[in-house]
Amino acid sequence: MSTVISSKRTAPPPAAAAEPPSRTGRRQQRIAAAVLLTPFTALLVAVFLVPVGYAIYLSFFGEDHEGLGFGGGRTVFTGLRSYLAVLQDPSFLTGFGTIALYCVIFVPLVVLSALAIALLLDSGLVRLRRTAQMLLYLPHAVPGIIAAVLWLYLYTPGLSPIIKVFAQADITIDFLGLHTVLPSIVNIALWSGLGYNMIIFYAALQALPREVIEAATIDGAGGIRTALQVKVPIIRGSLVMVCMFSLIGALQLFTEPMLMNQATPMVNSRFTPNMYIYDAAFRRNNYGLASAASVILLIVTCALSYAVTRWSGRRERSAR
Amino acid sequence: MPGHRRPGRPATGRRTTAGTTTALITLLALLLAGCSGGGADTAKNGPVHLTFWSALRGSQEVVDAFNRTHSNIKVDFAQVPSGEQGGWAKLSNAARAGNAPDVATIEYPQLPGFTIDGVPRDISKLLPDSVRRKILPQALDLTTFDGRTYAVPVDIEPMVFLYRKDIFTKNHIPVPKTWAEFESSARALKKAQPRSRIASLFTTGGTLYMAAYAWQAGAKWYDTSGDTWRVAMDDAPTRKVADYWQRLKDDDLVRVEPGSSQQWRAHLRSGETAGYLAGAWAAGSMMASTPDGKGKWAVAPVPQWDAAKPKVSTQGGSTFMVTKDSNHPKEAMEFISWMVTSPAALRAKLSSGVSSAFPSVPGLVPVARKEMDTSYFSGQDIFGLFDEQAKLIAPTWKWGPRMVSTTTSGDDGLAKAGVGSGSVLEALRDAQNRTMPDLKSLGLSVTER
Numbered sequence: 001m002s003t004v005i006s007s008k009r010t011a012p013p014p015a016a017a018a019e020p021p022s023r024t025g026r027r028q029q030r031i032a033a034a035v036l037l038t039p040f041t042a043l044l045v046a047v048f049l050v051p052v053g054y055a056i057y058l059s060f061f062g063e064d065h066e067g068l069g070f071g072g073g074r075t076v077f078t079g080l081r082s083y084l085a086v087l088q089d090p091s092f093l094t095g096f097g098t099i100a101l102y103c104v105i106f107v108p109l110v111v112l113s114a115l116a117i118a119l120l121l122d123s124g125l126v127r128l129r130r131t132a133q134m135l136l137y138l139p140h141a142v143p144g145i146i147a148a149v150l151w152l153y154l155y156t157p158g159l160s161p162i163i164k165v166f167a168q169a170d171i172t173i174d175f176l177g178l179h180t181v182l183p184s185i186v187n188i189a190l191w192s193g194l195g196y197n198m199i200i201f202y203a204a205l206q207a208l209p210r211e212v213i214e215a216a217t218i219d220g221a222g223g224i225r226t227a228l229q230v231k232v233p234i235i236r237g238s239l240v241m242v243c244m245f246s247l248i249g250a251l252q253l254f255t256e257p258m259l260m261n262q263a264t265p266m267v268n269s270r271f272t273p274n275m276y277i278y279d280a281a282f283r284r285n286n287y288g289l290a291s292a293a294s295v296i297l298l299i300v301t302c303a304l305s306y307a308v309t310r311w312s313g314r315r316e317r318s319a320r
Numbered sequence: 321m322p323g324h325r326r327p328g329r330p331a332t333g334r335r336t337t338a339g340t341t342t343a344l345i346t347l348l349a350l351l352l353a354g355c356s357g358g359g360a361d362t363a364k365n366g367p368v369h370l371t372f373w374s375a376l377r378g379s380q381e382v383v384d385a386f387n388r389t390h391s392n393i394k395v396d397f398a399q400v401p402s403g404e405q406g407g408w409a410k411l412s413n414a415a416r417a418g419n420a421p422d423v424a425t426i427e428y429p430q431l432p433g434f435t436i437d438g439v440p441r442d443i444s445k446l447l448p449d450s451v452r453r454k455i456l457p458q459a460l461d462l463t464t465f466d467g468r469t470y471a472v473p474v475d476i477e478p479m480v481f482l483y484r485k486d487i488f489t490k491n492h493i494p495v496p497k498t499w500a501e502f503e504s505s506a507r508a509l510k511k512a513q514p515r516s517r518i519a520s521l522f523t524t525g526g527t528l529y530m531a532a533y534a535w536q537a538g539a540k541w542y543d544t545s546g547d548t549w550r551v552a553m554d555d556a557p558t559r560k561v562a563d564y565w566q567r568l569k570d571d572d573l574v575r576v577e578p579g580s581s582q583q584w585r586a587h588l589r590s591g592e593t594a595g596y597l598a599g600a601w602a603a604g605s606m607m608a609s610t611p612d613g614k615g616k617w618a619v620a621p622v623p624q625w626d627a628a629k630p631k632v633s634t635q636g637g638s639t640f641m642v643t644k645d646s647n648h649p650k651e652a653m654e655f656i657s658w659m660v661t662s663p664a665a666l667r668a669k670l671s672s673g674v675s676s677a678f679p680s681v682p683g684l685v686p687v688a689r690k691e692m693d694t695s696y697f698s699g700q701d702i703f704g705l706f707d708e709q710a711k712l713i714a715p716t717w718k719w720g721p722r723m724v725s726t727t728t729s730g731d732d733g734l735a736k737a738g739v740g741s742g743s744v745l746e747a748l749r750d751a752q753n754r755t756m757p758d759l760k761s762l763g764l765s766v767t768e769r
Contacts, residue, residue, distance in 0.1 A: 064763040067547030069436040069721060070465045078763065085761035091729070091754045178741055265523055265578075265735025269728050270754070280758075284725045285412050285437055289761045 052298065055291045059083065062288030082292035091270040092293060096300075098182070099272055103250045106186045110193040110246055111239070117194070118201030119227045133202070137195035144192060148259045151188045156263060176264035185267075188256045193249070197242045204238040205231060240312040244305055251301050254278070273297045367394045368651045371421035373411065375402040376474075376638060378672030379425075382659055385668035390658075393651045395423075403430065408724055415439040415643060422646035423656060427638050428462050429528060429723040431471055436721050436762065440470040440641035446653045447472065454661055458713040459680040463639050471639035472656050473680035477599025478622075478709035479532050479635045482606060484594040485618035485698075487516065495620045499564060502623040506573040509594060517575045519595040520587075521565055523738045525579030527730030527751060528635065529597070530744070533565070534558040535633035535717045537625055542720035543769075549721065549759065552769035553730075553752040554745060560625075562745035569737070569744070576738040585609055597622065599636035600706040604676030607696045614696045621709055632712040637680075663687045678706045722758050729754040 059082050063073035086092050117136060126132055139147065154160045155175035166173050175184045208231060216226045232239070254274040260267040261275070269283065270276040273293065281290035372383060372395050383397040398421070401407045408430060414420045415437070426434055434440060447469055452460065459473035481496075488495060488505075491512035496502035506518040522529050531541065539557035543550045552558075568574045575593050577584045587593035589610050596602060603619055610617075624630050640659065642652040659665045666684050669675060670691040679688060689703040720726055733747025742750075752768070759766045 062761065062763070063437075065436060066763070067765050068466055068544055068549060069762060069764045070432075070468065070470075072438040073436070073762070078761075081763070082761050085757040088760075089754065089757035090750075092757075178736065178739055265732055266739075268732035269725075279725065279728075282409055283728065284722060284758050285416075285433075286758055286761060289758065292761075 055294045055298075058287050058291035059295050060288075062286075078288060082288040083296070085289055086292045086296060089276075091268075092273065092276050095270055095273045095276045099251060099253060102182060102186065102253060102272075103247060105183070106189060106193075106250055107243060107246045109186065110190055110197060111242055113190070114194050114197035114242070115201050115232070115239070117198045118205055119231060121198075121202055122205040122231070123223055123227065125223070133199075136198055139191040140193075140195040142192065144255045145259065147192055148188055148256045151184075151256075152259055152263055155184055155260075176260070176266060178266050181260065181264060181266045185253070185256045185260065189250075189253070193246060197246070200238055200242055201235065204235040208234055236312070240308065243312075244308045247304060247308065248301055251297065251304070367392050368648050369393075370395045370423060370646075370648060370652055370655055372397045372423040372655070373400045373407075373421045374425035375400050375407045376425055378669040378675060381668045381672045382665050385664055386655060386658060389664070393655060395655055403427065403724070412437060412439060415645065418645055420643040420645040422643060422648060422652045424641055424643060425474075425638050426471060426641055427636070428473075428634070429531070429719045429727070431463060431639060431641075432465060432719050432721050433723055434641070435465060435470045436764075439643055441644045441646065441649060442468045442470060443472070443642055443649075443653060444469045446642065446649055448653075448657060451657045451661055454681045454683055456680055456682055456710060456713075458710075458715045459637075461715050462717070462719070471641040472660050473637065473639045474660050475601070475637050475677040476680045476710060476713070477601050477634050477636040477678055478632045478706055478713055479536065479597060479599055480602070480705065480709060481620045481622055482596045482598065482602055482617055483518075483620060484591055484613075484616055486616045487513065487591055487594045496623045497621075498627050499623045499625055503564075503568065503573070506568060507571075510573060513594075515592050516594050517573065517587075517592065519597055520575045520577055520579075520584060520593055521569050521734075521738070521744075522579035522584075523576060523735040524581065524731050525727075526734040527727040527748070529579070530558075530561070530565070530730065530734075530748065531727075532597075532599075532633045532635040533561045535714065536622065536631050537561045538631070538714070538716065540716060540718070542718045544718065547765055549764055549766040550769050551720065551752055551756065551759075551766060553726075553748045555769065558748060559745060562743070562748060566737075566744045578735075589613070597635075599634060600678040600702075600709075601636050601676055603697065603702055604674045607674040607676075615698055618697055618700055619702050619705055621705065630712050631714045632709050633717065634713060637677075667691055676702065676706075678703070678710060682707065682710070720755070721762070721764060722755055725758065726751050726755045 060077060060079065061075055062078040062082055064076045064078060065071070065073045120126055121129055121133060142150075154162050157163055157174070157176075160175075163173055163175075174180055212230060212234070213226060216230045221230065252274055253272045257267045257271045258275060258278070261269055261271065269279045274297070277290050277293045277297070280286050280293060367390075370393060372379070374397070379399065380397055383395045386393075386395055400410055408426075411420065411424055411426070412434065420439065424439075426440075431440070444467075451472070455473060456476055459476040460469065463469055463471040463473055483495065487493075487509070491509065493505050493508045493512065494501065496505045502518070509516055509518050534541065534557060537557035537560055539552075539555050539561070541551065541553045541555075541558070543552070554562075565574070569576055575584075575587060577587070584593065588596065588606075589612065596606070606613065606617060621630075622632060640656045642649050642656065646652050660679075661681050661684070663684060666679060666687050669677075670688065676688075676692065679685065685703055685707050689701070692703060694700055694702055730747055730751035733742060733750045734744065736742045737744050737747050756766070756768065
């Protein structure tokens, strides 16, 4: 089995790439590269780099007031003051705590369920595979905010048919209670994440060389063993990517809790770091604070992504 | 809800699905705020045009009456959403973009924050002495910071106790004069009618009610000493009040529910909640929202901590500001003066429906008394009572620089306390902790007492 894999890995590169390009060819390539890269670069600059730069600028400058502040403020360089204020704000740190808990529940749940479903679909055990795939993907096609509204309807006492049905059986369910609200949010996010990640895994599985599976079967591996010990290790790249995307997505949790904030006091207006930023900017009119919090969130996100990549890279190298 | 809107949370209740749509609308409003509104045009020979934003019901009628009787100034009025539904954000965004209206309405607790953000103009010199003298000093005190006046109060709302007279009489429960009696009446009521409670402890919007109770007890959440803000949302009087309400809640003597919610209204209608502590405006609101309570409700003075030294705080009330952006501050002030002091303005406002807002100008009380049909309260002289209570308003209170977010934080804590996680006092402490970083990052000089 291992020989098959290594022979695949050391396969020579396609012949075309090895041929040195001619001079005009190289120039044409450069123009093509420029043409192809320009839209991306322009967008990257316009919607990412410029806003990030502006946020960093705003985080160091702010309205400054003297004494009681009634004299009116003026915009001055405030240095790290906004950063210090954010880091001393218990509600900002609580937001990260909430997110951490959310990640611990959400990321494994969405990744493992999507993987399990993809493996099931790939195993050929499932009938009506195309229909099943479509049905599972469908929730992802519903925009996040709409999904949240729909779920909120199902969660709200007095409106929800689910609560009504359980109430008839004398079971009281409170989806919006102190301890149930986070699982309720996970549930909303799970449905849209599941189909999307499932497709990624399924596509990766489809690209698996069939001879590997055949070899495993010949060696006497059963369906489950093949799935766990052959398929999963090979698609580890997709696994890491999905983990990372889910993590980044989770860090930016906003839509669902923002909407739930309207329905239950258990989701406060600074429930997640993103909501904190929104609250700082639009409820407290404190753009310096909001920008500093944004920059901190960006740094945390980048650091986490980097850590995940490094960690998985090391795992891969040591596995080889 | 005519006449007057309670500051804080919207009448429909924040925690309803109606609120869900509001979230989206608020987002849109935030985006659109920059495009709407605008300064007044200056026509050389024609009348001066003023723009006016308000969430107060009846404003249109007042503006119409003004326009009918004035030829030098024409006011263009726009009804804006109440603060929590986007009104505050709309105003501050417009000010930021430099196109705030000439005149805007703001509630007392939010005025210091808007002042620090530079939205209202310093009107100390613009405000004519003739107007200044007419206004209740305690009201003007709440719009004057650092010796400068930033807004003109239109109503001041002494807290009163609205109660179901029929239920109290039937069960021989005395109307409480002190908070100790309030507690014993609460127990007596629960004993007589196990499904009924004397009042509500509000979660949504509750922080502003707690503020009113604390103020009455002598608390100072925000105080200034020289150039420094001194914050203490858990000072001794507040602790007394918080523990009191905590006990009422723990002994199941009050109903814990979101303020202004459907649920709360339903309980008022059914008599399951037999009382309501709120500003004077609430009498009119009750008439509008609970019409079948006619003849059943009555108004009593707020219970006292020390009956020998009665003190009253306010709950609700609004002010008018001239914005910094206004090109016609003099005309804007003329319009505001008319709205606040003229009987015609008050009559126009009252004509819009049921309002019991207590005018900040005591001289207008006879007008309100005459216009108001109090048959709902069995002909009780409620404005006479409000007038007495207004005189007792303690001139000790200051609102803080960021009340919008402070009250939101407090409300979140109260909601948690309501389901048994944390306490009323912790909610207030939390609100303070969540406010301090904000104040520090604004560069304000601030200490915690």
